[in-house]
Amino acid sequence: MRLEARLRDSARRFGNKIALVAGDVRLTYAELDAQSNRLSASLIRGGVKPGDRVLTALDNGYEAVVSFFGIWKAGAVPCPLHPSIKADKLAVILESTEASVVISHARQRATAEAAIGRTKVRPLLVLAQMDKNGDLGDALRFEELAERKAKGPARRFTSGKALALIIHTSGSTGRPKGVMLTHANVEAACEAISFYLGNTPDDIVLNVLPLSFGYGITQVVTMVMVGGTLVLEKSFAFPRKIMERLAEVRATGFPLVPPMAALIAGMKDLATGDEPFLPHLRYITSAAAAMPPAFIERLQHLFPAAQLFLMYGQTECLRATYLPPEEVARRPLSVGRAIPGTRAFVVDEDGLPVEPGTIGELVVEGPHVMSGYWGDGLASVRALSPLAEGNRLHTGDLFHADADGFLYFVSRRDDIIKTRGEKVSPQEVECALYALPGIKEAAVGGVDDPVFGQVIRAYVVVEDGVTLTERDIIRHCASRLEDYMVPKSVEFRDALPRTATGKIRLGADGTNDTIRENAA
Incomplete structure (x- = not known):
């Protein structure tokens, strides 16, 4: 099933339920479905064709979520970018993808226009949060596109093999790599994640992770899949406010990265009194880097009602492994085993599985593995091996496994720096x-x-x-x-x-x- 079909299904089943909370905006499933329908129709009227690329550089707000589903409903491919992207890098990606549309916040207009001016590509420029009295020029106002009544029948697509995302990530050459993920790739990863987290329509997930980042995007898709509620916050700049927000919305799920855990661990007055802090918090997930055992102990002390899931993934497969909470005390340095429906194991230089304790390269197999890198066939061939079902991904990361098959990260083979989860x-x-x-x-x-x-x-x-x-x-x-x-x-x-x-x-x-x- 394609990702926009998941929203249609949840809108049918949970129409009046709150799907999204972002600042002062609250959208039910019916409203999210309707707004993304209208945005889709506006994009189609603007000339967007199936397979076209649409660049988005948006904060964690309702505009980003409506954009994902509106773009998918138009048959196009979202290319989410960090909202602080600079003109030079945006120009490189714009030229590479030959994007037909750029959706950005009005405050980033100068950056977007500078990038467009440096290329031969002439996309539509859509601006969110534009002053109603401001001069749009050739740009379009996002809010008008998402509110304009649709005319004619909506496009319907069925192929899960179509591209769903191009997520740009830093490559060892210095040029951004465009990771191509199909609808089937994203759906397979998110179904597995939702399964081991036990997500239900009762879940309320508070997310501060950027929606230009695979870890953030999976929060959107998993909640829509199960009919849960996603609460978006723009950053973790003020940790205490996020703690208060978790309590206010009665969040059941909280995805974080280790730097966030470090800041939480340093807050000395969270666990006070006889009642556990945030008793409604059912789980915490961590990915993007190794979690120091001291942080694990502090999180478990502060949130005794929450299960902690330690995970490992790459943009190229979104998620590769997870450590069940019951194993955290015994194997705090492990990132677990392959997510359901996939394989992850360590191989030697000849691609053969190694014995427990032997360091080698982690390979990941399954329907969640990307289809390749945008415009870079050589890098795709180096990273991927085709299988009967899905692909094998050569991660380039060094791991070893213990006798029970639990995996441990050792180091990266390239010189990529991992900071703040990026x-x-x-x-x-x-x-x-x-x-x-x-x-x-x-x-x-x-x-x-x-x-x-x-x-x-x-x-x-x-x-x-x-x-x-x-x-x-x-x-x-x-x-x-x-x-x-x-x-x-x-x-x-x-x-x-x-x-x-x-x-x-x-x-x-x-x-x-x-x-x-x-x-x-």
Whole structure:
């Protein structure tokens, strides 16, 4: 079943039930279905054809959810992007996807128009939260498209093999990779997730994870699948307010990443009195990075009524493994075993399964594995092997398994930095550094951090006679990169270590762990 058909089915079964809460907006299933129908009709009138790509750069608000389903109902493919994306990167993705529409917040209009101006692509520009008295120019107002009455019969599609998402993630080359997921891929992953979490129509999930991120998107789809309620918050910038919001909405599910757990663990006055804190909270999930055992213990102390699910996944398959809550005490460092209906196991360099305790590459098999990378056949061939049912994904991550088949993450083979639950390519940050006049050499590494997993550190060599401060460099990066990519510290060097062939030899701590090409 296609993803928009899931919404239609839930609208039929739970029409008057609240599907979505985002700020002051509350939409029932019937209203979400109707708004996405109207947006779909507006996109079709605007020339959107089946298979067209639609870029969205939206905060966690009702507009993002309506956009997903409206785009699917038009037969098009959402390409969700982080709302803080900068013009240079947006232009690259716009040109690569040849998108027919860009949907953005009005405050990001200058960024969107700058990106469009740097390409030959001329998409429709749709702006959300635009001042009613503001000059739209050639742009369209999102709210009008979602409220305009539809004319004519709606499009209906049945093929689960059609693309449902292109999620862009940092690649080791510095250019964003477009992970192509079909409707069948997303449905298979979300059905498995919903099964092991035991989701029902009674669930209320509070989500602060960005909807440009696979982990965030699965919260939307799983709740629609079961007829639950999704409560969206824009960020975790104010943890205490999120704790209050969890209590206010009586959330039963709370997805987080380890940096969020670190902030919660540091809140000393949550568990007070005889009553357990948030007794209605049924489960907490964690993905995107390893969860330190100390954080696990603190979460279990603060939320004794909640089951903790530790998970591992990649954008290329959304979710690969989960650790049942009853195993957390015995195997706190494990990410569990394959999600239902799939396989995940460790292989050697020849692709053969290894013995327990032996380190090798994790491979994932099943109907949830992506169909490939957008416009990059070579990378697709390297990452995927076709199977009778689905694909085999070569994750590039090093794992080992214990005698019971439980998997343990060891390290990544590439130099991707994982910070705040997001993947960051060092080369992409280095390109931004080299754009600053006065930078002679630059390299980037990830430094272990108890809150964010890793933080980004820049190592730079400044040209003779040039004066740059750490603040100058960080401010420059902030003007060119998404906020999670901006270095948190800068180390000035007289020179960067190189090999005899001129390659920078730099590890996470600024030493000689990893060899990478200069990004200049």
